[in-house]
Amino acid sequence: MNSKYWNEEIETMPRKKLEKLQVERLKKTVEIAMGSEFYAPRFKELGITPESIKSVQDIKRFPFTTKNDLRATYPFGIKSVPLDKVVRLHSSSGTTGNPTVILHTQKDLNEWADAMARSMYCIGLRNTDIIQNTSGYGMFTGGLGIQYAAERLGALTVPAGAGNSKRHVKFITDFGTTALHCIPSYATRLAAAFLEEGIDPRNTTVKTLIIGAEPHSEAQRKRIEEIWGAKAYNNFGMSEMCGPGVAIECQEQNGMHIWEDNYIVEILDPETLEPVPEGEQGELVLTTLNREAMPLFRYRTRDLTRILPGDCPCGRTHVRLARFQGRSDDMLIVKGVNLYPIQIEKILMQFPELASDYLITIETIGDNDEMTIEAELAQATDDFGMLQNLTKEITRRLKDELLFTPRVKLVGKGVIPQSDGKAKRVNDLRNNH
Amino acid sequence: MxxxxxxxxxxxxxxxxLSDILTALKDQNIEIQAASVADTTEYGILRLITSDQVKAARLLSAKGNLVNLNEVLAIQVEPDTAAFADAVDALTNGGVSISYLYTFHKDGKLVLIIRPASLEIAERVAKEKGLTLIQGWE
Known part of the structure; x- marks a missing residue:
């Protein structure tokens, strides 16, 4: 493993040849998706067949796929292969309605592990590394996705899982962990746990951090690198595309290479759904080229980004995505959890003690995202204990929904600011971008 | 009752x-006889007995406050600690559980404002024990 690349041929493939590979794989994917109850009739209507695909430009003929489509076809409505070929599923928490379920064949899992292993190799990790994963193992793809990839890379992999910083500190210290996978906010929390034990994180064996699943700024990355005395690389994945392993920064740390042998990348105006001028910001829309259980065509990620111009000095020819600049819908990412304000609203509306106004405020306190939910009381009471219990109960229900504990604050009438007659629901004071 | x-x-x-609320009452010549505040760092409940509760409630509500009107027990005792203690003993011995209590002096007497878990039980016990219940003032 002395090469600079995990797969030199693919990673440095000239653009023309790469596009040819994409066309081939798109044809193949269409053929597979003919087996999907969801896509087959749509393809038929639009005259999409493997033979009709001549160039990457043909992607414009395809219909879009959205998260709502995944929900509407829950659980297996989009699958392209019989269930006996499916070996795993991952799922979102499904708190805004039906969960979104993503299916994998054994080949899908292998390709996914390979792509993420390639991403790890790209940032300098090798089979001599000891990689500790701080993601939860379960339905979240950051657990098993990183596990299989790190094993595929040949690294000693520590499936420590989420939470319990003390245990992470012990493992890192005892095992000599050289690389960590974590969300950016956990990187700082874990560093604090080291300092509490009287250990400077810079004196640990950790030299690389794979950070992702949570928007963060360049300044935040620099701070993480400083407190750890290590390199931190931005990693992008989403369960709909497989999980982690879709795109990663190379050692130049200037944009994330998205693995174009696995995806067709489009940057579209979220309003018109037409391509934005080259290099401008728009919504990232992805088509899977290397998946069989559940290929997705023109999947609207809702993430806003742009393609960085020019060639990367690292020699990889796959385009680079800029740091994400937000969302084209109202999804929020807080403490690594994806959520929509409507989830919070649904919980609040279950309490007859509350009126309809609420305000979600998210701010950076120390190194963490903190969420405060101000909820308007419907009526006063003389019973102070009732208000305290109400606050507790709302907090508990929100915690069940969000998987973290927000601060709940009861307010009276007219406290929540109105703008243009329409209530403002989210006040995001974080500086992520 | x-x-x-x-x-x-x-x-x-x-x-x-708080100052807005007091000013509003003052402007309408509503007298506050007793006030009690239960609070945390984030919110509180101001409980008031005034010279005109219905008018005060309407006024404060119209000013955009969340206002609640409810019934509480007012027990009049001699203005000393012994009488205070006796009244509380009588109620608790009679099985009344007190959610909260505050007091004020009026016409040379001590008035206990009591919110029991059950008004009915509390009223019955108070009568049985010979306590003086007040039903509004002239």
Whole structure:
């Protein structure tokens, strides 16, 4: 493993040849998706067949796929292969309605592990590394996705899982962990746990951090690198595309290479759904080229980004995505959890003690995202204990929904600011971008 | 039932909030006879007994406050600690559980404002024990 690349041929493939590979794989994917109850009739209507695909430009003929489509076809409505070929599923928490379920064949899992292993190799990790994963193992793809990839890379992999910083500190210290996978906010929390034990994180064996699943700024990355005395690389994945392993920064740390042998990348105006001028910001829309259980065509990620111009000095020819600049819908990412304000609203509306106004405020306190939910009381009471219990109960229900504990604050009438007659629901004071 | 009306106002912990409420009452010549505040750092409940509870409740509600009117027990005793203690003993021995209590002096007497878990039980016990219940003032 002395090469600079995990797969030199693919990673440095000239653009023309790469596009040819994409066309081939798109044809193949269409053929597979003919087996999907969801896509087959749509393809038929639009005259999409493997033979009709001549160039990457043909992607414009395809219909879009959205998260709502995944929900509407829950659980297996989009699958392209019989269930006996499916070996795993991952799922979102499904708190805004039906969960979104993503299916994998054994080949899908292998390709996914390979792509993420390639991403790890790209940032300098090798089979001599000891990689500790701080993601939860379960339905979240950051657990098993990183596990299989790190094993595929040949690294000693520590499936420590989420939470319990003390245990992470012990493992890192005892095992000599050289690389960590974590969300950016956990990187700082874990560093604090080291300092509490009287250990400077810079004196640990950790030299690389794979950070992702949570928007963060360049300044935040620099701070993480400083407190750890290590390199931190931005990693992008989403369960709909497989999980982690879709795109990663190379050692130049200037944009994330998205693995174009696995995806067709489009940057579209979220309003018109037409391509934005080259290099401008728009919504990232992805088509899977290397998946069989559940290929997705023109999947609207809702993430806003742009393609960085020019060639990367690292020699990889796959385009680079800029740091994400937000969302084209109202999804929020807080403490690594994806959520929509409507989830919070649904919980609040279950309490007859509350009126309809609420305000979600998210701010950076120390190194963490903190969420405060101000909820308007419907009526006063003389019973102070009732208000305290109400606050507790709302907090508990929100915690069940969000998987973290927000601060709940009861307010009276007219406290929540109105703008243009329409209530403002989210006040995001974080500086992520 | 022999009870009196109490106003409860939800208070955000906001500068000037209490002062706004007091000014509004003053402007309408409503006299406050007793006030009690239960609070945390984020919000509180201001409980009031005033010279005109219905008028005060309407006024404060119209000013954009969350206002609640409810019935509480008002027990009049001699203005000393012994009488206070006796009244509380009588109630608790009679099986009354007290959610909260505050007091004020009026006409040379001590008045206990009591919110029991059950008004009915509390009223019955108070009568049995010979306590003086007040039903509003002239």
């Amino acid at each position: 022999k009870t009196i009306k109490q106003i409860s106002i939800f208070l955000e912990n906001q500068r000037g909030k």
